[in-house]
Structures are given as C-alpha cells and as structure tokens.
Amino acid sequence: MNAIIWNVRGIASVATRRRLKKLLQLHQVYLLVLLEPFILRQNFAYTRRYLRFDMGAKNESNKIWFFWNSGTNVTVIVDHPQFLHVRVEDPRLARAIYLTPVYASCDATIRRDLWAGLHHISHDMDDPWLVGGDFNVITHDGERTGHNTHNRGTIAFSDMMLDCGLEDAAYSETLESDFIDHSPLLLQWVSDDDLGPRPFRFLNVWTKHHDFLAFVSQK
Incomplete structure (x- = not known):
C-alpha cells in the first residue's frame, strides 16, 4: 500500500496539480x-475530486490536507493546528496503523x-505509528550543510523523539520535484512476511543526545 506526503507549497498551480496526478x-x-x-x-x-479521491479531511489550520478512497477506513482522532492524527x-x-501528518510552526x-501533543499521543500508542511531514527543524547538524543549528530547536526535537x-526511519526514495524545493515522500507498507528476520538496528545519532547515557541506564 502506497502513500505520498508532500509539502506542495501551493496546490493552485495547474502544473503542480498535473504533476501530482501523474505521481498518484x-x-x-x-x-x-x-x-x-x-x-x-x-x-x-x-x-x-480533481485528484479522484472519495474522502478527505483537513486540520483546523488548513495546513494539512489528507485524502483517501472509500475502500480505506480513516478515523480522525486528533485535529490539531500542527498535526492531524488518524487511524x-x-x-x-x-493491521491498523496510526498516521500523524505534521506541519510544524517555524516558531520554536x-x-x-x-511536541506536547505528540507526547500525549505516545502514552497509549502500542500499534504501528508513523509521524511524518514538515517539522521545520532538524535533529542534528549533519542534516543541513552551511548552517549552525544549535539554536534552531534541535534539542527539543530530539527530546520529543x-x-x-x-x-x-531514514529513507530510500523521495520523488523528484521539478519546480519547488520540497520533494514528495513516497511511503510503502509491505507485509511482515516479506521482510524476513528483523535486523538489529541502532541509530548512532542517539549517542550524541545529551541524555543518552542517563536514558539507557534507566532501561
């Protein structure tokens, strides 16, 4: 099952709509x-209707639009100015999954x-949960070149995660964008039976977190 998340920076353009329709x-x-x-x-x-979806929802700030077809059952659980949390x-x-598209404020x-809203959701989250979108912040300096990000909320973002x-989750495929600086992100869900044994994973970025050792010692 495939999905696309895209910071489209405006859907009024005919070229953007045509490009999106082809991707779909x-x-x-x-x-x-x-x-x-x-x-x-x-x-x-x-x-x-133009994109040929049967159903849709938007968050209260009108910054996040979500579309699906009638064969899929989507339940909106939380409508927030910076995210839309759905089942x-x-x-x-x-099995059912939880998806939380995010469009974060530029203001830290x-x-x-x-961050508080996502933290509240996480308390009762035992099922597969995907949080994705535009966070307007990065987790560490390596994600952006030529900028000092220490004052850009990176610690708060890492703390939230x-x-x-x-x-x-890293990524292996983003789709090319011909005319804006945000590329569409293609998501693909596959059956667990197709994945084989689950590999051990360790993210080196956590070793750079200021609370890493204290967090590990509590586990």
Whole structure:
C-alpha cells in the first residue's frame, strides 16, 4: 500500500496539480497528504475530486490536507493546528496503523505545543505509528550543510523523539520535484512476511543526545 506526503507549497498551480496526478497514477497511491496547500478551504472538495479521491479531511489550520478512497477506513482522532492524527484500516494492511501528518510552526515556542501533543499521543500508542511531514527543524547538524543549528530547536526535537519512542526511519526514495524545493515522500507498507528476520538496528545519532547515557541506564 502506497502513500505520498508532500509539502506542495501551493496546490493552485495547474502544473503542480498535473504533476501530482501523474505521481498518484504512477505509484498507485491510496493515501495522500498535502502540506501547505495555500488555497482556501472551499477549494478542498474541488481538489479532492480533481485528484479522484472519495474522502478527505483537513486540520483546523488548513495546513494539512489528507485524502483517501472509500475502500480505506480513516478515523480522525486528533485535529490539531500542527498535526492531524488518524487511524487507518485497509484490507491491504495486516493491521491498523496510526498516521500523524505534521506541519510544524517555524516558531520554536509554538512548536512546544506540537511536541506536547505528540507526547500525549505516545502514552497509549502500542500499534504501528508513523509521524511524518514538515517539522521545520532538524535533529542534528549533519542534516543541513552551511548552517549552525544549535539554536534552531534541535534539542527539543530530539527530546520529543526520545520521549515518544520514535525512530528516524531514514529513507530510500523521495520523488523528484521539478519546480519547488520540497520533494514528495513516497511511503510503502509491505507485509511482515516479506521482510524476513528483523535486523538489529541502532541509530548512532542517539549517542550524541545529551541524555543518552542517563536514558539507557534507566532501561
């Protein structure tokens, strides 16, 4: 089952809509998340029909648009100005998953409310949970060249991931974007039976976290 998350930076452009429609067809996308649509709420239904989705939801700030078809059951659990937390059930999935598309504020102070919201969700999260989108912050200097990121909320972001039990899933495929600086991210779910034995994973980035040793000693 395939999904796309894309900070589209405006869906009003004819070229953007055509590009998106081709991506949906090429990759057989069943779930679509658009960030920063930059058009009014009343255009939501038109966009859904144009992209040939049956259902849709948007968060209260109108920064996150989420589309799916009638064969998929999506339940909106939390509607937040910086994220939309949903439960997804589909015959192509072995079990239900939770998906939390994020569009974070550029203001580090306002992002604190986002981190708190995700932390609250994590308390009762025992099922597969994917959190993704535009966080407007990075976890460490290696993710961006030519910039000092120590004052950009990186510690708060890393703290949130650690507290919520989230891991950086890394990636093997982002889709090319011809005209904006944000590339669409293609997500693919596969059956556990296709994966074979689960490998041991360790993320070196955690060793650089200021609470790493204290956290490990508590486990």
